Amino acid sequence: xxxxVHAEWTKMRTVPSTAWALLVLVVATVGVGSWAAWGIDPFYxxxxxxxxxxxxxxxxxxxxxxxxxxxxLLAVLMxxxxxxxxxxxxTLAAVPNRLRVVxxxxxxxxxxxxxxxALAVSGSMAAGRVVLPGHGFTPANxxxxxSLADEPTRRAYVGSVLYLGLVALLSFGVSLAVRHTxxxxxxxxxxxxxxxxxxxxxxxxxxxxxxxxxxxxxAGLAVQATKRMDALPIGPWAGLGVLxxxxxxxxxxxxxxxxxxxx
Amino acid sequence: xxxxxxxxxxxxxxARDGFGPAVRAEWTKLRSVRSTAIMVFLAMALTVLLSMLxxxxxxxxxxxxxxxxDRFHFVHRPMSGDGSIxxxxxxxxxxxxxxxAGIMIKSSVEQGTPYAAIMVTPGxxxxxxxxxxxxxxxxxxxxxxxxxxxRTGSSVTGYESADGATxxxxxxxxxxxPSTAQAGLFVASPGKFRVVHYRNGSxxxxxxxxxxxxxxxxxxxxxxxxxxxxxxxxxxxxxxPPPEMIPxxxxxxxxxxxxxxxxxxxxxGSGDIGSLPPGGNDDVVMNGLAGVYFGLIALxxxxxxxxxxEFRTGLVRTTLTVVPRRAHVLAGKALVVGTVGxxxxxxxxxGAFFVVQPIQRSHGYVAPAYPPPSLTDPTVxxxxxxTAVVLAxxxxxxxxxxxxxxxxxxxLIVVLPLVLVPALISDALAPSTxxxxxxxxxxxxLAIQQTRDRWxxAIGPWQGLGVLxxxxxxxxAMAFWLLRxxxx
Numbered sequence: 136x137x138x139x140v141h142a143e144w145t146k147m148r149t150v151p152s153t154a155w156a157l158l159v160l161v162v163a164t165v166g167v168g169s170w171a172a173w174g175i176d177p178f179y180x181x182x183x184x185x186x187x188x189x190x191x192x193x194x195x196x197x198x199x200x201x202x203x204x205x206x207x208l209l210a211v212l213m214x215x216x217x218x219x220x221x222x223x224x225x226t227l228a229a230v231p232n233r234l235r236v237v238x239x240x241x242x243x244x245x246x247x248x249x250x251x252x253a254l255a256v257s258g259s260m261a262a263g264r265v266v267l268p269g270h271g272f273t274p275a276n277x278x279x280x281x282s283l284a285d286e287p288t289r290r291a292y293v294g295s296v297l298y299l300g301l302v303a304l305l306s307f308g309v310s311l312a313v314r315h316t317x318x319x320x321x322x323x324x325x326x327x328x329x330x331x332x333x334x335x336x337x338x339x340x341x342x343x344x345x346x347x348x349x350x351x352x353x354a355g356l357a358v359q360a361t362k363r364m365d366a367l368p369i370g371p372w373a374g375l376g377v378l379x380x381x382x383x384x385x386x387x388x389x390x391x392x393x394x395x396x397x398x
Numbered sequence: 399x400x401x402x403x404x405x406x407x408x409x410x411x412x413a414r415d416g417f418g419p420a421v422r423a424e425w426t427k428l429r430s431v432r433s434t435a436i437m438v439f440l441a442m443a444l445t446v447l448l449s450m451l452x453x454x455x456x457x458x459x460x461x462x463x464x465x466x467x468d469r470f471h472f473v474h475r476p477m478s479g480d481g482s483i484x485x486x487x488x489x490x491x492x493x494x495x496x497x498x499a500g501i502m503i504k505s506s507v508e509q510g511t512p513y514a515a516i517m518v519t520p521g522x523x524x525x526x527x528x529x530x531x532x533x534x535x536x537x538x539x540x541x542x543x544x545x546x547x548x549r550t551g552s553s554v555t556g557y558e559s560a561d562g563a564t565x566x567x568x569x570x571x572x573x574x575x576p577s578t579a580q581a582g583l584f585v586a587s588p589g590k591f592r593v594v595h596y597r598n599g600s601x602x603x604x605x606x607x608x609x610x611x612x613x614x615x616x617x618x619x620x621x622x623x624x625x626x627x628x629x630x631x632x633x634x635x636x637x638x639p640p641p642e643m644i645p646x647x648x649x650x651x652x653x654x655x656x657x658x659x660x661x662x663x664x665x666x667g668s669g670d671i672g673s674l675p676p677g678g679n680d681d682v683v684m685n686g687l688a689g690v691y692f693g694l695i696a697l698x699x700x701x702x703x704x705x706x707x708e709f710r711t712g713l714v715r716t717t718l719t720v721v722p723r724r725a726h727v728l729a730g731k732a733l734v735v736g737t738v739g740x741x742x743x744x745x746x747x748x749g750a751f752f753v754v755q756p757i758q759r760s761h762g763y764v765a766p767a768y769p770p771p772s773l774t775d776p777t778v779x780x781x782x783x784x785t786a787v788v789l790a791x792x793x794x795x796x797x798x799x800x801x802x803x804x805x806x807x808x809x810l811i812v813v814l815p816l817v818l819v820p821a822l823i824s825d826a827l828a829p830s831t832x833x834x835x836x837x838x839x840x841x842x843x844l845a846i847q848q849t850r851d852r853w854x855x856a857i858g859p860w861q862g863l864g865v866l867x868x869x870x871x872x873x874x875a876m877a878f879w880l881l882r883x884x885x886x
Contacts, residue, residue, distance in 0.1 A: 152805075174831040317806045320807060332822065
């Protein structure tokens with residue numbers, strides 16, 4: 136097994152797209168997160184004001200919405216090029232046990248994504264700690280510096296790392312099922328982004344709530360909330376659970392299809 | 399043994415160097431791969447289906463509420479038969495540009511009863527109004543101003559004057575008044591609309607109550623040249639929104655007041671008089687096309703793959719051997735994929751437009767607040783046909799980015815977030831930042847779907863389409879430059 140994981144790791148680190156994907160993850164997450172923290176407009180939320188409680192932790196994590204495309208890219212490119220180039224036949228000649236191939240790929244992918252995600256999320260928090268006090272989010276106004284010692288804040292940051300890991304698994308499962316780079320990327324990005332866009336038009340609260348509860352991205356990102364928890368469509372961990380269910384489902388379908396189809 | 403011989407072609411090959419054959423070749427390549435049919439089908443089907451889903455999830459109760467607003471502070475006394483009321487509005491606070499201070503003859507102090515009123519406003523001069531119909535504009539002058547209403551039977555004439563000596567009629571209106579009506583002074587001031595954006599992406603809109611204040615002197619109520627005796631009384635006509643209906647952080651309503659000393663009246667009040675704009679402000683045409691976000695994914699993937707698959711398989715070398723003019727190749731591809739995008743987009747958007755209408759009607763989107771949209775309305779036609787143009791441009795944009803990047807994954811990871819992410823994170827940004835973001839991204843083109851002016855409008859329809867066209871043209875220019883410069 137170690138040999139198989141090592142083989143997958145070698146394949147992964149020797150293609151330039153891996154570095155690009157991880158770079159997208161880190162730079163987009165930190166960059167957009169800092170920009171969002173920078174852009175909090177005190178005019179709309181004069182401080183201190185209890186009815187306009189700014190969720191600063193969540194704002195600094197806004198970049199995850201963009202950074203996750205790096206994760207999608209990395210996960211898809213671990214699978215689909217093997218189909219299109221025929222590399223998969225070599226892989227399966229070396230390791231005939233297909234479940235073992237999937238496990239090794241998932242292991243290498245998850246490890247790489249979790250490490251990069253931890254880096255990206257820490258960067259977002261560091262950026263928030265630098266930017267926010269300059270915009271009036273000071274302890275005097277009721278905004279202590281972002282810290283992992285605070286339980287909801289820790290949940291938001293650790294949860295975001297787990298969110299990115301689950302997005303990797305979801306993308307991986309979809310790629311195994313559709314076997315085509317373009318189709319896999321479009322499917323995953325469609326699944327992640329379009330439900331939130333359409334649910335923004337839906338004004339019936341019950342419909343909107345159900346769509347948000349079932350959407351892998353909106354539900355999954357509920358884990359980032361540290362304030363106004365009553366406004367969430369779903370609880371933080373339950374929301375991450377929804378994404379985990381999507382990821383598990385995709386992984387199961389993908390693995391079964393991979394096991395029964397010809398390479 | 400026979401020696402294989404090569405015959406020299408006796409006739410020259412048919413000329414391939416032209417734009418027509420290039421377009422034809424590209425069309426053959428596009429239509430003969432299976433993924434084209436899948437993507438085009440998905441673009442149309444998802445546009446319609448997701449639009450239906452959005453329509454099923456939206457409803458309105460516009461049209462069931464009152465069609466007028468009748469709320470103000472009224473200082474009044476009974477007036478029997480024909481007569482007139484004259485007053486000088488000495489001053490008026492600028493609580494709102496449409497705050498009203500003036501005089502009124504009204505059937506009773508009940509909300510919604512017939513009336514005739516003449517008034518001044520801080521921002522729109524003198525106005526006359528009756529029957530909750532739009533104001534008749536008088537002079538552009540505000541307070542101080544003399545105002546007079548004269549009742550003769552069922553007709554009431556309003557006058558205004560700068561000095562109380564020379565009077566100018568503003569309008570004569572017919573009002574169903576009882577023999578004894580209420581005549582007096584009134585003050586109203588409408589709320590100010592405001593939207594609060596919360597950091598979790600949600601927003602609340604509401605009105606901050608404003609309080610109008612005016613000072614009146616030289617008040618004179620008379621019938622047949624005789625002053626009307628009697629006591630003044632004052633009260634709020636109509637009530638403000640109940641406190642539980644006002645979102646937190648918005649100014650609440652306070653009752654109006656009136657005081658008098660030596661014939662000088664000081665009156666405060668909130669509210670407005672007139673017709674309510676019909677119903678809500680939902681853009682039903684735009685909302686009915688919400689599924690286009692799925693359609694555009696499929697068409698952008700189509701555009702990207704049309705470029706990148708040639709690079710991946712090496713087909714591009716064959717293409718360039720047959721059609722060495724690289725401009726012809728790229729232009730042919732753009733023309734073909736743009737036409738396919740336009741056709742698919744047109745079927746999707748027209749289909750969605752007709753399919754969602756019964757759903758929207760059954761969810762409360764009915765006249766008069768929401769008259770049924772028709773394709774003969776130029777604004778609606780612009781939205782529906784413009785959606786197809788947006789999809790065509792995005793398909794060409796995908797093609798151009800695919801030609802620049804030359805890798806499917808790389809191109810998709812650029813174009814898909816570029817069009818989708820702004821719609822998601824704009825809610826998480828400050829409103830001014832978000833408006834700029836929505837002006838500067840390719841999806842600004844979707845502004846062509848707007849059929850109503852709304853508070854969240856970031857860019858005009860044609861300007862938005864222009865932004866998208868500029869992106870597409872820029873990407874095509876760069877793609878052409880790179881295609882010429884690089885080896886295939």
